[in-house]
Amino acid sequence: MSEVASSAPGASASRARRLRTGIAAQIRAFVRTPVNVVLLIALPLVVVEGYGIAMDAFPQLPFVQAGRLAEMGRVNGAIYSVAFFAGVLGLFQVISARQADERLRICGYSRGELFASRLITVMLGTLVITGAALSVLAWRTPPEAPIVAFGALALAALVYGLIGMLVGAVLPRALEGSLVMVFLVDFDDFLSSGMLNLDSPILTLFPLHFPHKLFRSAVFEGSIALDNAAAGVTYVLVAGVVALSVYVRLTGNGGDLA
Amino acid sequence: MGLREYARTPVLLALLLFLPAYFVGVFVYVLPTSSVPIYVPGSGRLTVQTVEIYGALLVPLMGALIGGIAGLFVMLSATDADARLSIAGVGPVSLLAARFTLVAVAGLIAVGVSLAVLATTFVPEALVPFVLASVVVGVTYGLLGTLAGLVVSRLAGVYLMLIAPMLDVFFFQNPMIEDAHWLATYLPGNFPTEIAVDAAFSGSVEWGPFGPALGWLAVAGGLAAVAYYRALGA
Numbered sequence: 001m002s003e004v005a006s007s008a009p010g011a012s013a014s015r016a017r018r019l020r021t022g023i024a025a026q027i028r029a030f031v032r033t034p035v036n037v038v039l040l041i042a043l044p045l046v047v048v049e050g051y052g053i054a055m056d057a058f059p060q061l062p063f064v065q066a067g068r069l070a071e072m073g074r075v076n077g078a079i080y081s082v083a084f085f086a087g088v089l090g091l092f093q094v095i096s097a098r099q100a101d102e103r104l105r106i107c108g109y110s111r112g113e114l115f116a117s118r119l120i121t122v123m124l125g126t127l128v129i130t131g132a133a134l135s136v137l138a139w140r141t142p143p144e145a146p147i148v149a150f151g152a153l154a155l156a157a158l159v160y161g162l163i164g165m166l167v168g169a170v171l172p173r174a175l176e177g178s179l180v181m182v183f184l185v186d187f188d189d190f191l192s193s194g195m196l197n198l199d200s201p202i203l204t205l206f207p208l209h210f211p212h213k214l215f216r217s218a219v220f221e222g223s224i225a226l227d228n229a230a231a232g233v234t235y236v237l238v239a240g241v242v243a244l245s246v247y248v249r250l251t252g253n254g255g256d257l258a
Numbered sequence: 259m260g261l262r263e264y265a266r267t268p269v270l271l272a273l274l275l276f277l278p279a280y281f282v283g284v285f286v287y288v289l290p291t292s293s294v295p296i297y298v299p300g301s302g303r304l305t306v307q308t309v310e311i312y313g314a315l316l317v318p319l320m321g322a323l324i325g326g327i328a329g330l331f332v333m334l335s336a337t338d339a340d341a342r343l344s345i346a347g348v349g350p351v352s353l354l355a356a357r358f359t360l361v362a363v364a365g366l367i368a369v370g371v372s373l374a375v376l377a378t379t380f381v382p383e384a385l386v387p388f389v390l391a392s393v394v395v396g397v398t399y400g401l402l403g404t405l406a407g408l409v410v411s412r413l414a415g416v417y418l419m420l421i422a423p424m425l426d427v428f429f430f431q432n433p434m435i436e437d438a439h440w441l442a443t444y445l446p447g448n449f450p451t452e453i454a455v456d457a458a459f460s461g462s463v464e465w466g467p468f469g470p471a472l473g474w475l476a477v478a479g480g481l482a483a484v485a486y487y488r489a490l491g492a
Contacts, residue, residue, distance in 0.1 A: 035414045043417055050421070054429035057439045059295075088416050174412065175331035176270050182327060182420050183277045191288065200288045 018109055022117030026093065027124070040125070044081045044133035051077030052140065055195075068220075071141045075219055076193045078133040079156050079212055084185045085129045086157035090122045090164025091177045094247070098172050111248045118165060118247075119240075126157040137219070144222030152215035155232045159207045160185060162239035169246045207235050274364060278320040278372040286313050286379045296433040299452050299467075301460045311433065313376045314458035317388070318451055319427045320372040321396025325365030326419035329403025332360050333486070334412055344490050354486055358479070361404060365396025380458075387465070388457035394471050395450035399423050401478035402446065408485040427451055446474050 030036050055073025101114045130153045134146065143149035164181055171177045191203055192212040203209050210231040217225045289309045296311050298304050340353045369392040382388040399419070406415040430442040431451035442448055449471035457463045 033411050033413075035411050039414055039417060043421075047421055050425050051429070053439060053441070054425060057430075057435045057437065058432070059434060059436065084417070084420060088413060092413060171269065173267075173269075174334070175327065176267075176273055178327055178331070178416050179270075179273050179277060179324065182323060182416075183281055186323070186420070186424065187281055187284070191285075202284075202288065 015110075015113060018113055019117050019120070022104075022109070022114070023120050023124070026097075026117065026121040029096075030121075030125070039085075040128050041132055043085060044078065044129060044136045047081040048074050048077040048133060048136045049140075051080070071220075072193075072195060074137055074141050075216060076189065076195065076212075078137045078153060079208060079215055080185070080189045082126070082130050082133050082153050082157040083160040083189060083208060084181070086122060086126045086161035087164035087167075087181045087185055088178065089125050090118075090161040091168040091181055092164075092174070093118045093122055094165050094168030095172050095174055095177060112244075115165075115244055115247045119162070122161040122165065123158065126154060126161055130154045130157055141219065143219040145218040145224065148218035148222075148224050149215060151229075152211050152218055152232070155214070155229075155236060156208055156211035159211070159232070159236050159239050162236065162243045163207065166239065166243040166246055169243065169250050204231075207239070210235065274324065274367045275371055278324065278368045279375045281320065282313065282316050282372045282375040285316060286376065294434055296455070296459070297436055298433060298459045299456045300462070300464050301456070304459055306459060307380075310380045310458070311455075313380050314382065314388075314455060315428055315432065315451070317369055317372045317376060318392040318395045318447070318454050319423060321365045321369040321392045322399035322423035322427055322447065323420070324368035325361055325396035325398075325400030326403035326406075326423055327416070328364035329361040329400035329405075329482075330407040330412075330415040330419050332357050333404040333407030333482075334415070340486075341490050350487060350490055353490075354483055357404065357486070358401070358482075361400035362393075362397050365400050366393055369393050369396055382454075382458040383461045384457040384463050386457075387463045388454050390468075391450040391453035391457060391471070394468075394475060395427065395447050395454075398446045398450070398471075398475045398478050401475070401482045405478065405482040405485055408482070408489050423447070431455075446478065449474065 051073040052070045053073075055076075056070035058069050097114075097118065101109075104114060105111065130150060134143070134150055134153060137143065137149075138146065160181075163184065164177075167177050167180050167184075171180060185208075188206040188208045189212075192206055192208040194212065194216060210228040214225050214228040214232060217223045217228070286309050289312060292308050293305050294308050294311060295303055295305050336353075336357055340348075340357070343353060344350055369389060373389065373392070399422070402422070403415070403419045406418050410418065426442075426445040426447035430439060430445055431447050433455045449467040453463065453467050453471065
């Protein structure tokens, strides 16, 4: 049925309409809980400023530029807030939609369309919280290269949005999925933060390693670290392919990996 | 009943065992071999290995993180069922005790596993008060997690239960800070973390801070109990 539909006139218009419907439904579901909308603003404010205040009390660390601890704290808070928000958003997008997606499959939605609608919703949430986090950061620590900084934050959010969707597809229970996301993001962010004098090759395996470096260079130096950007984009592509593959195999298969 | 639910979800049990082990294990592996000055209650300024101080903070942090998330979801999933059980005649006190026990068990597992992994590198000087303090902060955040599960949405609750323990235990209570921010004194992790650090690095521990630590526990439990009863009534 899907092959016939794809070759019929207006099939692409129909596909676009289905995508729009799916995305609009998810946005409505999100904003129906007002606290979710408040979170988009409050979360970056609390995390960025909280990290800044906390780090400001630390003694000078030998591997951090003098007088920059509070700024480093805010920078790390910004990445942490967007990565975690996007990760949990992706997780709950997939978990809460699992049964609905099964029924939508029966109604004619393709698995790719379902994944795309979930992903686009995560991306929209990512863009909003990235803007909010950067705005909060810029209040006290204006980035030297704001557009590059926005791109770096969005990269961090997107990679974890995809990881959240992957975790949600594999572990479709809120408690288990949340535990995994909490530990993944916490661990990754702290090791990638540059606040510890770490020199281990395994650090490059963590998804936030390159976005962190890209973001720091954009905020403090105004430079674009192209190699870090390329590595970060590679992570996004890999995460996207894996998430899509797992999602497609699970959807329309009763939720079990064949 | 609740413990059987844990047993029926092997993935959850595996995660409760694996995640703290992974976190603490990899952390102590990658930390550099360097020393840092810290401020230990009752002992003043000491110079310790980086892996020791971060390891000592990670144990109560794991308890708080896992306890908080477990408390959040235990309540989110339980209130509908518990309302029906209450109508069926099960006493609210029994229900509440069952839910709180689940939270405490999750925190206890997290502390136990974290400590076991940490012990391959560093063993706290006074183990009993260290474990007690870590469990107290885990259960306190577990109770705050149950409160969050009753008051805010799932998404907001997850954010709260991630950010609050991290900021509190790992940053604001960090003993590398000589003059702590005024806010640190009012946070739930203040007294338990103070005891944990004292127990980790000195052989004699001041037991006084356990009073306010248990006070925080009682307040968190009281608030969670009130919110729970109101949720059952609704």
